[in-house]
Amino acid sequence: MDKPVKIRVENLTFSYHQTPVFEHINLEFDAHAITAIIGPSGRGKSTFLSLLNRLWESQPFARMEGKVWILLDGQWVDIYGKTLSKPDLRRKVGMVFQTPNPLPMSIYKNMAFPLKLTGVADKSLIEEKITAALRQAFLWDEVKDRLHDSAFSLSGGQQQRLCIARALVSQPEILLLDEPTSSLDAGAASVIEDLLVRLKERCTLIVVSHYLDQVSRIADTALKLEARGFSPV
């Protein structure tokens, strides 16, 4: 039986300053799986992730053609269409960057920030969601007694798990991760790899990675981005 698909990319063409990065890309991503994207530096891996959550749109010399569909509540939704607002899209499609980027505030406030943006005001509900997301990110035991300390007091690996937890607090269905372990030591990276595998129960994950050993440990599918486009590894 075919695996359920979560993301469909249709005839996608993208350029910066009229220089194409991708042309006529067609791809599908399996639900509840980790798809790794590998490929040479500068080929467009980060750019591709930015097309899946509309993060590229602030750049005036960028142009995109084609469609990106995601399956939400049994319906295919065009992420560039009118049915899904950009804030709603960003809640459904979370993003984690290469370098941990906690906000300059406490661990608790970092976690509460996305909830407050969406108007969640009930303090006990906020606490419940924060606790759940920190547990899902394997961080709760390490921070439960210091939630009001600065997020910058955490180690690099803990900061990256905080960023993953902050993405999870909005209950995303898709998580995009751009080289999430490349700034971490082997031990911290290994914790994050275990965490990503566990998160498949909740999300569909796309992970850009430069490490083939990491890809073979965690990915269900791997795609290589080369000059001709994506090909299975």
Ligand SMILES: Nc1ncnc2c1ncn2[C@@H]1O[C@H](COP(=O)(O)OP(=O)(O)OP(=O)(O)O)[C@@H](O)[C@H]1O
């Ligand atoms: N804002 C921008 N304006 C113009 N060109 C850009 C911009 N961002 C990226 N590019 C170009 O687009 C191409 C793809 O860049 P991108 O960062 O997506 O590659 P990458 O595969 O993620 O690289 P790396 O593995 O080094 O992170 C590169 O040639 C890059 O120079």
